[in-house]
Amino acid sequence: MHNEHSRARDLKRKALHELMEFLGIFLFLAFVFCVLVTYSTLLLSAFHVRYLSYAFAVVNALVIAKVILLGEYAHVGRKYEGRPLLLSAIYKAVLFSLLVFAFHLAEEALKGLLHGVRIERTFREMRLDDLLARSLVVFCVFIPLFAFRELRRVLGDEKFHALLYRARENDNQ
Secondary structure, eight states: OHHHHHHHHHHHHHHHHHHHHHHHHHHHHHHHHHHHHHHHHHHHSTTOOOHHHHHHHHHHHHHHHHHHHHHHHTTTTGGGTTSOHHHHHHHHHHHHHHHHHHHHHHHHHHHHHHTTOOHHHHHHHSOHHHHHHHHHHHHHHHHHHHHHHHHHHHHOHHHHHHHHHSOOOOTTO
8 A cells, every 4th residue: 555655656746747847848938939929920010910820839839848758758869968968959959850840740741631631732732941940940949948958957956946046145255
């Protein structure tokens, strides 16, 4: 009975940890994607805000956050974790950008199939330039995301959170 209670507590702690990981990634991505929507709206639409664009940005952040967690669960990018943090972060940004790109291709193919469009036609009509541009934006967003995640991995959660959220004494005194 005690072992079963301990196992349930560990499972609950792991689920909470995974939820916090997901929320952290999601909030970062949602913030950046909504800022990009605002910027493009201001640039392209002369201040006409399309609120549906924000909904798409938030949904995109949810999906990409889940793709990142699945990729991490599959150990994507672990090969360079012994290298300098910047190199490891850029390597992971590249790999995860490719993973998101592949996910977007699969998503477009699935949407086409659900609408009764043959897969060849879906890929022929797909705007590759749009997908590549979105992938470039995602890559640029992933660099600081993975830099922070790599820094946290090396320092450990406690030290990382202390550096980020606690006041420090002045080191120059």
